[in-house]
Amino acid sequence: MPGKRIVLTSDATMMSNYNGGVMLGFAAILPASMIHERIFKWLFCPPVEAETDGSAILAPCGMRKVEAALLEAGFSRDEVMVAHPDHLGKAIGRDTEIVGIGHDDPMGKIAVREIENLIKRGAPYNRTKFLELVHHPLIREHRPKVVIGGNGSWELRGEDVGVDHIYLGEGERTFPSICKSIIAGEDVPGEVEGETVPGDEIPVNRGATVGGIVEIGRGCWRGCTFCSPTMRRPRHRPVSNIIKDASVNLEAGQRDLILHSEDGFMYGSAGMVPEREKVIDLIRRVKDLGPRTIDLSHLSLASIYHNQDLLAEISEIVGVGSDQRYMSAWIGIETGSPGLLAKHMKNKTKPAPLEAWAEMVRDCYGIFRERSWLPVASLVLGLPGETESDVVATTELVESLKDSVGLMLPLFFTPIGETCLGKARGFGREEASPEHWELVGTCLEYNLRHLKPLHSYYSERMTAGPGRHLALRGMNILADFALKKYLVRMKRGEPPN
Numbered sequence: 001m002p003g004k005r006i007v008l009t010s011d012a013t014m015m016s017n018y019n020g021g022v023m024l025g026f027a028a029i030l031p032a033s034m035i036h037e038r039i040f041k042w043l044f045c046p047p048v049e050a051e052t053d054g055s056a057i058l059a060p061c062g063m064r065k066v067e068a069a070l071l072e073a074g075f076s077r078d079e080v081m082v083a084h085p086d087h088l089g090k091a092i093g094r095d096t097e098i099v100g101i102g103h104d105d106p107m108g109k110i111a112v113r114e115i116e117n118l119i120k121r122g123a124p125y126n127r128t129k130f131l132e133l134v135h136h137p138l139i140r141e142h143r144p145k146v147v148i149g150g151n152g153s154w155e156l157r158g159e160d161v162g163v164d165h166i167y168l169g170e171g172e173r174t175f176p177s178i179c180k181s182i183i184a185g186e187d188v189p190g191e192v193e194g195e196t197v198p199g200d201e202i203p204v205n206r207g208a209t210v211g212g213i214v215e216i217g218r219g220c221w222r223g224c225t226f227c228s229p230t231m232r233r234p235r236h237r238p239v240s241n242i243i244k245d246a247s248v249n250l251e252a253g254q255r256d257l258i259l260h261s262e263d264g265f266m267y268g269s270a271g272m273v274p275e276r277e278k279v280i281d282l283i284r285r286v287k288d289l290g291p292r293t294i295d296l297s298h299l300s301l302a303s304i305y306h307n308q309d310l311l312a313e314i315s316e317i318v319g320v321g322s323d324q325r326y327m328s329a330w331i332g333i334e335t336g337s338p339g340l341l342a343k344h345m346k347n348k349t350k351p352a353p354l355e356a357w358a359e360m361v362r363d364c365y366g367i368f369r370e371r372s373w374l375p376v377a378s379l380v381l382g383l384p385g386e387t388e389s390d391v392v393a394t395t396e397l398v399e400s401l402k403d404s405v406g407l408m409l410p411l412f413f414t415p416i417g418e419t420c421l422g423k424a425r426g427f428g429r430e431e432a433s434p435e436h437w438e439l440v441g442t443c444l445e446y447n448l449r450h451l452k453p454l455h456s457y458y459s460e461r462m463t464a465g466p467g468r469h470l471a472l473r474g475m476n477i478l479a480d481f482a483l484k485k486y487l488v489r490m491k492r493g494e495p496p497n
Contacts, residue, residue, distance in 0.1 A: 001089065002093045003092045003093025004079060004080060004093075004095070004096060005080070005095055005098070006075065006080045006081070006098045006099075007081050007082075007083055008063050008067055008080070008101075009085055009099065009100070010102050011103070011106075011126065011130045012041070012045055012085055012129050014028075014103060014104070015048050015056060015058075015059065015060075015084045015210075016044075016046055016047060017046075017048055017463070019046060019462055019463055020461050021461055023376070023407075023458065025045070027043075027044035028045065028129075029108070029124050030125060031125075032124065032125050045125075050086075050087050053090060054088075054090030055081050055083060056082045056084045056087075056207070057207070057208060057252060058209060058210050058254075059208075060102055060209065061210070061214075061215055062150055062151075064205040064206065064209055065171065065205065066175055067080060067205075067207065068172075068204060070175070070179065072176075073177075073180075074176075075179070085133050085136070088138050092136075092138040093142060096142055096144045097144050097183050098147060098183070100167075101146065101150075102149050102150035103126075105126055105151075105155070106130040107130070109152075109155045131161060134161050134162045139162075145182050146164050147164065147166075147167050147182075148163045148166055148167065149167035149171055153168055157191070164190070165191070167194060168194065169196070172201065173194065173195040173197050174195045196232065196233060197235075199236045199238070200237065200241075202237050205245050207252070208251075209245075209249060211258055212258055213260050214249065214257055214286075215237065215242075215245065215261070216242050216260060216261045216267050216282065217236035217237060217261035218234070218235050218261065218262070219232035220232070220234060220262035220266075221234050221266075222300065222302075222347040222348060222350075223346070224332075224344060224347075225345070226380060227332075234266065234269075234270070236269075239278075246291070247289060254291075255291060255292035255293070256291060256292055256294075257293070257295070258295045259286065259295070259296050260297040262300075263298060264296035265299060265311075266300075266303065272350055274303065274307055276310055280313060280314070283314050287317055292324070293323075293461060294324070295327055295328045297330060298332075299331055301333070301360060302350060302360065304331075306351065308367055311367060314327075315327060315372075320373070321372050326372045326374045328376065329373065329375060330378070333394075335379065335380065335386075335394050336358050336390075336397030337391075337393040338355045338357055339390060340390045341354045341357055343384075343385050365401050365404040365406075368406070369403075369404050369405075374407075375404075375406040375407075377406060378411055379409065379410045380411055380412075381410055381412050381427060381440070382427025382428075382436070383413050384413075388435045391439055392435055395438055395442050398439070398442050398443060398446060405450045405454065406446075406450065407450075412426070412432075413426060432495070437492075437495055438491060444483060448484075448487070
């Protein structure tokens with residue numbers, strides 16, 4: 001096979017539609033020793049379907065943006081291919097010069113590290129599969145230049161795994177020129193930083209995306225020090241291009257759409273006040289396309305708190321409770337401590353004072369209950385300067401939310417290369433205090449409490465057949481039983497093992 005000149009791909013944990021339930025993608029952080037690969041693929045990460053030439057019908061949204069940028073930069077469809085790793089035999093050959101791999105967490109340095117440290121069962125699936133891909137026999141045989149990009153590319157710094165170039169930042173402006181330089185035999189640095197791309201230059205996708213993700217904007221003005229997206233200048237895409245991306249997904253058979261930005265309420269706004277009419281117009285126009293469900297990938301709790309009528313109107317337009325059972329968004333609680341907010345998240349509550357944070361969170365969860373929204377919340381443990389009283393304040397906040405359905409994800413602080421805390425020391429099991437374990441146990445208790453309604457809600461988006469549904473219910477029961485012993489220990493302030 002001659003192969004394509006440029007092949008874009010990722011490992012099997014990224015190139016999946018997760019049976020229609022994107023949250024099932026978190027199973028990729030499980031140690032490979034815990035669940036047989038055949039069961040893992042069947043239940044959590046079945047491969048995306050492929051065309052007869054091996055090209056992927058679905059791919060991560062960032063990969064689709066890079067594909068579109070390459071085509072707009074003058075590369076032909078005969079030269080560029082997005083492929084699932086199972087179909088690289090139809091993609092990589094003697095003419096292949098570049099293999100671009102996109103990944104969010106290739107070496108497991110974020111959430112994966114916690115699971116690995118806590119239960120000590122070996123390497124997780126996403127790291128295992130990424131390393132398998134980098135050392136794929138066709139890559140070893142034809143020796144194209146391997147470029148790793150995406151949100152997790154910084155993790156390859158200092159790692160000797162066979163990657164030629166680490167690409168950081170946004171890809172649409174810079175990556176095509178890097179490809180041309182590589183093909184021309186020019187010297188290209190081992191680490192490349194991509195230019196920031198204006199919103200109106202973010203291209204329209206040429207293919208459908210995993211999860212039906214439709215990008216509406218980038219960046220965030222709140223500037224939390226540990227979060228790389230909030231370090232990027234806010235930009236938003238023209239609504240006409242958003243509608244084109246949504247249509248590409250629906251035409252490919254995707255029925256559920258996720259509108260992606262760092263804060264969906266800030267679409268079209270240059271500051272902290274939403275452009276209400278722009279947000280409403282966007283939601284109406286997406287709804288008119290006829291998707292089965294619409295979700296927002298991320299929302300700021302402060303934006304919800306200060307614009308409760310906007311959430312109510314969006315719920316009415318989408319048809320929450322009638323056309324779809326619930327609406328979902330990822331939110332960042334991060335901490336219950338105003339003191340820690342002052343150190344790392346000074347704009348978190350604006351225009352309210354930092355001292356109002358806990359009450360704002362509780363009020364928002366009341367709104368979620370009333371409007372049938374499902375929040376997936378993150379907490380960050382071990383931020384620089386955190387005290388035991390900070391952790392206790394967070395635990396008390398989580399306990400106060402126990403009657404609200406949702407997910408609570410405690411994450412150990414990891415210094416991400418692009419942030420201003422990039423040189424800070426990470427936080428792990430060894431640094432965890434009894435207060436930290438009590439907080440993790442409280443989050444686990446919260447999640448197990450809501451496991452049954454979560455599965456019921458989430459099944460609305462699932463494309464899996466009844467066999468997989470039964471298997472997932474069975475795993476929920478097993479998880480409830482197996483994790484109780486960890487919960488009891490951690491609630492006492494003890495490590496899980």
